[in-house]
Amino acid sequence: xxxxxxxxxxxxxxxxxxxxxxxxxxxxxxxxxxxxxxxxxxxxxxxxxxxxxxxxxxxxxxxxxxxxxxxxxxxxxxxxxxxxxxxxxxxxxxxxxxxxxxxxxxxxxxxxxxxxxxxxxxxxxxxxxxxxxxxxxxxxxxxxxxxxxxxxxxxxxxxxxxxxxxxxxxx
Amino acid sequence: xxxxxxxxxxxxxxxxxxxxxxxxxxxxxxxxxxxxxxxxxxxxxxxxxxxxxxxxxxxxxxxxxxxxxxxxxxxxxxxxxxxxxxxxxxxxxxxxxxxxxxxxxxxxxxxxx
Numbered sequence: 001x002x003x004x005x006x007x008x009x010x011x012x013x014x015x016x017x018x019x020x021x022x023x024x025x026x027x028x029x030x031x032x033x034x035x036x037x038x039x040x041x042x043x044x045x046x047x048x049x050x051x052x053x054x055x056x057x058x059x060x061x062x063x064x065x066x067x068x069x070x071x072x073x074x075x076x077x078x079x080x081x082x083x084x085x086x087x088x089x090x091x092x093x094x095x096x097x098x099x100x101x102x103x104x105x106x107x108x109x110x111x112x113x114x115x116x117x118x119x120x121x122x123x124x125x126x127x128x129x130x131x132x133x134x135x136x137x138x139x140x141x142x143x144x145x146x147x148x149x150x151x152x153x154x155x156x157x158x159x160x161x162x163x164x165x166x167x168x169x170x171x
Numbered sequence: 172x173x174x175x176x177x178x179x180x181x182x183x184x185x186x187x188x189x190x191x192x193x194x195x196x197x198x199x200x201x202x203x204x205x206x207x208x209x210x211x212x213x214x215x216x217x218x219x220x221x222x223x224x225x226x227x228x229x230x231x232x233x234x235x236x237x238x239x240x241x242x243x244x245x246x247x248x249x250x251x252x253x254x255x256x257x258x259x260x261x262x263x264x265x266x267x268x269x270x271x272x273x274x275x276x277x278x279x280x281x282x283x284x
Contacts, residue, residue, distance in 0.1 A: 132228040135240045
C-alpha cells in the first residue's frame, strides 16, 4: 500500500501550502488540490461512489470559495503574542498526536477490520434489496433514516443560506 | 501499517493549526475543510481490507474479499453535510465582509446592528 502513503503525503503538503500561503486565491486552489487528492485516495481504497461524490462536492465548494475570495487580498494584523500562541498551539498538537499514537495501537491493524455489522449486510444485501451495490443498498434501505436526516440537514442549511444571503428585506 | 493512520491525523492537525492560529475568516473555513477531509479519510481507512474489492457484486467475481461498505455509506452522508456546512459558513463570511470590509477576525468586534 505504498500509493496511499504517497497520496497522503501529497495531501499534507498541499494542506500546508494552503495554510501558509499569503494569497487567498492560491490558498483556495491548494485546498482544491487536497480535495482531489482525497478523491484519488478514495479510488485507491476501493470506494468509487465516494470518489465521484467527492469530486462533485469539491468542485462546487471550490467555485463558491473563489466567489468569496476574489479581489479581496487584504493585509492582516500580525500583532499579539505570536511566539506564545504558536508554542501553545504546537504543543497542544504534539500532545494530541502522542495520545493518538498510543490509542491507535489498540485499533485493529490497517487492512483487517472485524466487520461485525457489515458481514450481515454483505451476506443478505442482494437477496434482501436486489441491489448489486452494497453501499447503495445501505444508504437507501438499511440506513434510510440516516439519509433522511442528511436531506433534512441539507435543506436546513439551504434555508439558512437564503436567510443570510438574501438582499430583499435587509432594512 | 499504523503510519497511514498517523499521516491522516497529521493532516487533521494541519487543519487544527490553521483554525487555531490564523486570523483570516477564509483561512479558518479552509482549516475546517481540511479537518473534514481528514475525518472522512480516517473512516474509509478504518474500513479497508487488504487485497479487497469494492463492495459491488459482479456475476464473474474472482475476489471474494470485500472492503467494509458501512463506513462508505456513513461517509457519503458526511460529505453532503460538509458541503452544506461550507456553503452556509461562506455565505455568512461574505455577509460579514459586506458589513465590515475585512475578513480579519480581530477587527470584527462590533456587536451593534
